[in-house]
Amino acid sequence: MAYISSFVYCEGTKNEFSETDNKVILLNPLPLIKPVSIPGNYSFSTCFTIAEMDANRTNTIRIQFINPKNEIINDTKDVTLPEFKGEKRDGGVINME
DSSP, rough: OOOOEEEEEEEEEEEEOOOOOOOEEEEEEEEEEEOOSOOOOOOOEEEEEEEOOOOOOEEEEEEEOOOTOOOOEEEEEEEOOOOTTSOOOOOEEEEEE
């Protein structure tokens, strides 16, 4: 079964491409989310790795941010991930802003 093997909050991400490798660069990883003022328009990115995905079927993911009162404050609903049929992949990295 697929699982999230890493999860990081950061101020943003940047993709760096070369002929031999593709990298995701995390910009200013955040140990916690602390807005300067409330209310405000604080924004952040998330970067996470999904391991052991089945590359031969359609995979979906749903991400919910839940506050301490158990209220959903953001819900992506179901998001269909691209299929990688015929490619050898164990997982992938997803970035959200």
